[in-house]
Amino acid sequence: MPTISYNKASRLEFMRRCAAEGMVLLADDAKNLPFGYEKVAVFGRSQIDTIKGGTGSGFVYCRHTVSLLEGLRASRVNLYEPLASVYEEWVKANPKDDGAGSVWGSGEHSYPEMPLDNAVVKDAAENCEKAIIIISRISGENFDMRLKKGDHYLTDGEEAMISAVSACFKHIVLLVNTGAPIDLSCVDKYSIETVLYMGQAGEQTGAAVASILDGSVNPSGKCTQTWAVKYEDYPSPKGFFGKEVVYREGIYVGYRYFDSFGIQPRYPFGHGLSYTTFDIKTTAASVEKDVLSVTVCVKNTGSVAGKEVVELYSSSPERLLEKPYQELRAFHKTALLEPGESDEYTFRLPLSELASYSTELAAYILEHGRYIIRIGNSSRNTVPAVAIDFGSRDGYTVTRQCKNLLTPTKKFREIKKPESEPTFENCAFELSVSEKVIKKEVCKYTEKRVPEELKPKAGAGRLTLFDVKEGRATVEDVVAQMSDEELSRFANGHTESDDVPADDGKGLVVGASSRTVMGAAGETWSSDKYKMPTSVVADGPAGVRLNLHVKDSNELRYCSAFPIGMLLAGTWNEDIAWEMGRRISHELTKYGIDAILGPGINIVKNPLCGRSFEYFSEDPYLSGMICAAEVTGVQKSSSGNSGTYATIKHLAANSQENHRVGGNSVVSERTMREIYLKAFEIAVKKAQPRSIMTSYNRLNGVFTANEFELCSDIVRSEWGFKGFFMTDWGGLEDAALCMSAGNDIIMAGWKAWHIKQALDNGSLERSCVQRSVVNILKAVIKTNSFKKLYRSERK
Numbered sequence: 001m002p003t004i005s006y007n008k009a010s011r012l013e014f015m016r017r018c019a020a021e022g023m024v025l026l027a028d029d030a031k032n033l034p035f036g037y038e039k040v041a042v043f044g045r046s047q048i049d050t051i052k053g054g055t056g057s058g059f060v061y062c063r064h065t066v067s068l069l070e071g072l073r074a075s076r077v078n079l080y081e082p083l084a085s086v087y088e089e090w091v092k093a094n095p096k097d098d099g100a101g102s103v104w105g106s107g108e109h110s111y112p113e114m115p116l117d118n119a120v121v122k123d124a125a126e127n128c129e130k131a132i133i134i135i136s137r138i139s140g141e142n143f144d145m146r147l148k149k150g151d152h153y154l155t156d157g158e159e160a161m162i163s164a165v166s167a168c169f170k171h172i173v174l175l176v177n178t179g180a181p182i183d184l185s186c187v188d189k190y191s192i193e194t195v196l197y198m199g200q201a202g203e204q205t206g207a208a209v210a211s212i213l214d215g216s217v218n219p220s221g222k223c224t225q226t227w228a229v230k231y232e233d234y235p236s237p238k239g240f241f242g243k244e245v246v247y248r249e250g251i252y253v254g255y256r257y258f259d260s261f262g263i264q265p266r267y268p269f270g271h272g273l274s275y276t277t278f279d280i281k282t283t284a285a286s287v288e289k290d291v292l293s294v295t296v297c298v299k300n301t302g303s304v305a306g307k308e309v310v311e312l313y314s315s316s317p318e319r320l321l322e323k324p325y326q327e328l329r330a331f332h333k334t335a336l337l338e339p340g341e342s343d344e345y346t347f348r349l350p351l352s353e354l355a356s357y358s359t360e361l362a363a364y365i366l367e368h369g370r371y372i373i374r375i376g377n378s379s380r381n382t383v384p385a386v387a388i389d390f391g392s393r394d395g396y397t398v399t400r401q402c403k404n405l406l407t408p409t410k411k412f413r414e415i416k417k418p419e420s421e422p423t424f425e426n427c428a429f430e431l432s433v434s435e436k437v438i439k440k441e442v443c444k445y446t447e448k449r450v451p452e453e454l455k456p457k458a459g460a461g462r463l464t465l466f467d468v469k470e471g472r473a474t475v476e477d478v479v480a481q482m483s484d485e486e487l488s489r490f491a492n493g494h495t496e497s498d499d500v501p502a503d504d505g506k507g508l509v510v511g512a513s514s515r516t517v518m519g520a521a522g523e524t525w526s527s528d529k530y531k532m533p534t535s536v537v538a539d540g541p542a543g544v545r546l547n548l549h550v551k552d553s554n555e556l557r558y559c560s561a562f563p564i565g566m567l568l569a570g571t572w573n574e575d576i577a578w579e580m581g582r583r584i585s586h587e588l589t590k591y592g593i594d595a596i597l598g599p600g601i602n603i604v605k606n607p608l609c610g611r612s613f614e615y616f617s618e619d620p621y622l623s624g625m626i627c628a629a630e631v632t633g634v635q636k637s638s639s640g641n642s643g644t645y646a647t648i649k650h651l652a653a654n655s656q657e658n659h660r661v662g663g664n665s666v667v668s669e670r671t672m673r674e675i676y677l678k679a680f681e682i683a684v685k686k687a688q689p690r691s692i693m694t695s696y697n698r699l700n701g702v703f704t705a706n707e708f709e710l711c712s713d714i715v716r717s718e719w720g721f722k723g724f725f726m727t728d729w730g731g732l733e734d735a736a737l738c739m740s741a742g743n744d745i746i747m748a749g750w751k752a753w754h755i756k757q758a759l760d761n762g763s764l765e766r767s768c769v770q771r772s773v774v775n776i777l778k779a780v781i782k783t784n785s786f787k788k789l790y791r792s793e794r795k
């Protein structure tokens with residue numbers, strides 16, 4: 001495990017490195033970048049009001065955000081200062097509306113642009129060779145983006161600015177400071193040569209983008225979402241949000257749709273340019289038992305050092321099941337390669353990872369036939385490298401037998417891709433694999449709707465978590481002693497309003513309900529009787545979100561604002577995600593907090609989702625791998641357990657903000673398994689996050705928190721999840737159903753009395769609540785809070 005230094009300089013160095021590595025050079029045929037000695041004029045108010053991240057629970061109070069202008073001034077870019085001064089004066093006189101960019105946002109997604117005086121543009125054009133234009137959007141929790149000017153489309157002010165600048169400048173670099181793809185038809189209309197997705201890169205946004213513009217960093221980020229030529233090209237353009245959304249596009253999300261339906265994207269998934277060039281060759285391929293090995297050699301063939309991402313996609317035969325044209329199965333980010341230097345890497349892929357889910361068979365299957373492995377550096381720039389003839393004759397091999405779960409009650413048809421003639425693709429490597437190599441896994445559904453009740457150990461006296469720590473008891477033994485009232489409380493978060501038996505959520509401040517660390521999102525109950533510490537949880541995901549001000553104190557609590565999820569995943573670099581996790585763990589510990597409510601790994605089904613910025617990608621494999629790396633960073637230190645944990649969220653099919661609470665996502669079982677659950681599955685299997693947050697929405701009519709098939713059958717029995725589930729803050733789920741489903745804690749609280757009532761009237765079994773409290777305490781006993789309590793009382 002590499003050692004990390006947490007001093008100020010190394011923290012800032014990481015913030016810049018991580019931010020710059022996720023930025024994506026989308027277009028630069030004219031090679032305008034990096035800038036040399038030429039003078040550069042910068043247009044757009046966001047050079048000063050640069051957006052660092054999204055709003056809502058994903059907002060982070062950091063000490064200072066480096067704006068684009070500040071970043072450029074500290075860089076080698078030869079900035080045209082007179083224009084910068086014009087903007088500075090105007091912004092001073094026309095400050096941005098604080099509501100829009102504040103923690104809970106206002107629903108407005110852009111700031112008015114400075115009207116451009118022609119004389120100002122002409123003067124800049126006479127003095128500069130190139131222009132930068134920056135466009136920004138603010139998005140966040142509770143509000144989806146709309147198909148209107150200022151949201152997905154440019155405002156009249158922005159359009160006027162681009163029009164005026166392009167009339168005087170031939171060489172324009174457009175910087176896109178948004179949390180998700182927006183309409184970029186201005187690129188065609190005004191022949192803009194260079195486009196850089198700078199995203200919202202946290203507190204060092206301006207410094208990071210400047211490092212790319214002046215060439216001190218060579219861009220190596222890749223798109224995690226497809227940028228469409230026009231909005232209507234996305235698979236779910238109409239009916240993206242609503243009280244009930246039928247996921248008719250099924251498995252065809254993002255590039256799976258564009259590639260299978262022959263729609264040309266503006267910038268494809270996986271795409272991103274560099275200041276150098278790379279040659280990617282597949283040099284070997286073989287199968288040993290059930291593992292495919294593909295070796296690639298990446299050579300820097302250009303004149304500056306750079307990093308490249310090698311992407312491995314597979315195309316599968318389709319007789320029984322329709323399949324997307326291709327799916328991402330693996331990726332590798334190279335080290336920084338000097339000109340002429342090469343990197344050799346071998347992908348090892350269990351063949352079962354190429355399987356698809358058959359609802360009819362309730363199983364993951366590998367159809368017999370020809371699989372093609374494609375290697376390249378974007379979904380639209382690959383070569384067929386390996387052909388695998390799998391299986392001896394027509395048929396299929398089951399890789400994992402499950403049972404039908406989450407079946408929609410509503411009948412609907414998913415879209416079908418157009419018929420196409422099979423083409424024969426020439427591959428450098430041809431392999432033939434017998435179906436006999438596959439070991440079939442049969443899922444055992446061991447979770448019970450009503451488990452056996454735990455009985456107190458006779459004659460053991462009062463047992464506490466200290467006895468568990470010292471090996472005299474199990475967590476189950478401790479929980480067995482708890483009264484119904486205690487269990488009801490402990491299966492809830494602890495908020496101020498819990499002291500009022502009214503249970504009406506009075507005093508509720510969503511996302512700031514902790515009593516111990518003011519301004520953190522919530523906490524669990526403590527009990528001196530059982531030696532249970534309070535365990536505090538905070539948002540997430542782009543850093544620790546705490547209220548800035550502490551009650552009755554002058555202390556201000558600043559935290560590191562990391563890049564948004566989309567940018568972190570845009571690095572395609574698991575080491576960076578891991579380091580971000582380590583740094584978050586460090587800050588949690590500093591503030592006495594045990595858990596981060598993140599990463600958020602919902603699949604970005606449509607770029608209008610208000611929380612697209614928080615999530616990683618339209619692709620479940622990329623999302624799952626980046627998530628697993630970050631979770632490992634949060635939970636593991638060099639000495640083993642870090643004492644902090646991650647809560648991956650929001651399980652699942654929470655694709656919209658407008659009707660997020662109670663909205664119904666109608667999704668087929670196959671689509672759930674292959675798309676919307678897949679990232680969670682990867683994260684659970686690779687990193688065992690200690691907690692999972694269920695979502696506010698319903699899934700096929702049932703609140704996700706109340707869904708036994710989701711929480712218990714799939715996540716626990718099929719995937720082997722060992723942590724605890726928590727609800728999202730103040731959702732509408734039913735407390736008793738929630739406990740029966742295996743959703744362990746209701747956050748941020750307020751429902752203890754519902755649980756107690758359900759126990760009293762027999763609609764909920766005591767054993768279900770015992771199970772939940774056991775799951776919660778098994779995580780709590782691993783926290784720093786427990787360590788601290790134990791040390792202070794046992795020293």
Ligand code: BGC
Nearest residue numbers: 057510511521539597728729
């Ligand atoms: C959000 C969660 C967040 C929680 C606590 C909810 O409104 O959906 O993502 O973790 O608040 O702040």
